[in-house]
Amino acid sequence: MKTIQVELGLRSYQVHVKSGLIEKIPVLLSKNNHGQKWVIISQHGLLELFGFELISVLRRQHFNIDYVTLPMGEAAKSIKEFSSIISQLSELGCDRSTTVLALGGGVVGDISGFAASTFMRGIEYFHIPTTLLAMVDSSIGGKTGINIVAGKNMVGTFYQPKGVFVDPNILSSLPRTEVIAGLGEVIKYGAIKDADFLREIYTWLNDIDSFPFEEAIRRCCEIKAGIISIDEQENDLRRILNFGHTIGHALEAYLGYGKIRHGEAVALGMKCSSWISERINNFSNKDAEYLNAVINKLPLPKIPTINADHLIPFVKMDKKSKKGNLNFVVLDCLGNATICKNVSEELIRNSLEVLN
Ligand code: GLY
Numbered sequence: 328m329k330t331i332q333v334e335l336g337l338r339s340y341q342v343h344v345k346s347g348l349i350e351k352i353p354v355l356l357s358k359n360n361h362g363q364k365w366v367i368i369s370q371h372g373l374l375e376l377f378g379f380e381l382i383s384v385l386r387r388q389h390f391n392i393d394y395v396t397l398p399m400g401e402a403a404k405s406i407k408e409f410s411s412i413i414s415q416l417s418e419l420g421c422d423r424s425t426t427v428l429a430l431g432g433g434v435v436g437d438i439s440g441f442a443a444s445t446f447m448r449g450i451e452y453f454h455i456p457t458t459l460l461a462m463v464d465s466s467i468g469g470k471t472g473i474n475i476v477a478g479k480n481m482v483g484t485f486y487q488p489k490g491v492f493v494d495p496n497i498l499s500s501l502p503r504t505e506v507i508a509g510l511g512e513v514i515k516y517g518a519i520k521d522a523d524f525l526r527e528i529y530t531w532l533n534d535i536d537s538f539p540f541e542e543a544i545r546r547c548c549e550i551k552a553g554i555i556s557i558d559e560q561e562n563d564l565r566r567i568l569n570f571g572h573t574i575g576h577a578l579e580a581y582l583g584y585g586k587i588r589h590g591e592a593v594a595l596g597m598k599c600s601s602w603i604s605e606r607i608n609n610f611s612n613k614d615a616e617y618l619n620a621v622i623n624k625l626p627l628p629k630i631p632t633i634n635a636d637h638l639i640p641f642v643k644m645d646k647k648s649k650k651g652n653l654n655f656v657v658l659d660c661l662g663n664a665t666i667c668k669n670v671s672e673e674l675i676r677n678s679l680e681v682l683n
C-alpha cells in the first residue's frame with residue numbers, strides 16, 4: 328500500500344492508496360476506535376454498493392456505527408441538508424467523540440467535512456472517496472463547504488480529515504465515461520507540477536482502456552499533499568491547483584451545470600489558460616502544443632460556440648478574485664505554474680477562440 332503524508336504538524340494525516348483498500352479499512356481504523364459513535368455519511372446507491380457491507384464488517388469488529396443518507400447531486404450541498412445531517416447526528420446520540428466517515432464523491436465529502444467541522448465545534452472525520460475527482464482532489468486538503476444562492480462553496484471551512492482511504496477499484500463501479508472525464512484533473516497535476524508525469528499520461532492515453540489509475544492517482548495525491556503541506560489555506564502556492572478552473576468553472580455555469588462534466592470543463596479551461604500563458608508568460612509554443620496534444624487525447628464533448636459577452640460575467644464571478652483582480656493561473660513551462668494578477672478581459676475573450 329502506498330501511504331502519502333500530508334504534513335501539517337499536529338494535524339498531519341495519511342492518504343492511503345491501494346486497490347482493494349476498502350476491505351482493509353476496518354483494520355486500519357481499529358486503532359481509532361475507542362468505543363465512540365461512528366457515522367457514515369453517504370448516498371443510497373453507494374451504501375448499497377459498499378457502505379452496508381462496510382458497516383457490517385465494522386459492527387462485527389465492535390464499532391458502534393450508524394449512517395446518514397444524502398440525496399444525489401449538487402443539491403445535497405445545501406443549508407437544508409446540512410441542517411438535516413446535524414439533526415440526525417444529534418438524534419443518533421453523537422457527541423464530541425463521534426467520528427464521521429464520508430463515503431462518496433466531492434459533494435458528499437464537502438458537506439460531510441463541513442458538518443464534521445461544525446458539529447459540537449468540530450469532530451473527527453475520514454474520507455473514503457468514490458470518484459476520480461474526489462480521489463485526486465477534493466478528499467485531500469480539508470476544503471469543506473456548502474452552496475448558497477450567492478454561489479457554490481460560499482460557506483465553508485478549512486478542516487482537515489484524520490485520514491483518506493483511496494481504493495481505485497471503486498472506479499470500476501462507475502460509468503466509464505464519468506471516470507474518463509475526470510482525467511482532465513489528472514492532466515492538470517502534470518501540467519502544474521510534474522512534466523515527466525505529464526509525458527507518462529500522454530503515453531498512457533494512447534490506450535485509455537488500460538489507463539493505470541492506481542499509479543496516476545498515487546502521483547496526483549503526492550503532488551496535492553506536497554502543496555497542502557506548504558500552503559494549507561490557499562494564500563499562495565495552493566492557488567496553482569486552480570489551473571484551468573477560472574475558465575472551466577465559467578464554462579460549467581455558462582453551459583448549465585450537468586451539461587458538461589467538471590473534468591471536461593477543466594480540460595477546456597486548461598487549453599485557454601495555455602494559450603494565455605503563451606501570450607503573457609513566455610510559455611513556449613512547443614510546450615503549449617504538447618499540453619494541447621495531451622488534452623486532445625481525451626474524448627472531450629463538442630460544445631456550442633461560446634458567446635464571450637455571456638461567458639465573461641461568470642469568469643468575473645470567480646470567488647478566487649481579490650479586490651476585482653483575478654488570480655489567474657498560468658504556466659511558465661510544463662510542470663511549473665504561477666499566479667498572474669493582471670490577465671486582461673480581452674485576453675480571456677480571445678483565448679476562447681481555441682475552443683471553437
Ligand atoms: N481543489 C483545489 C484545492 O483543493 O485547493
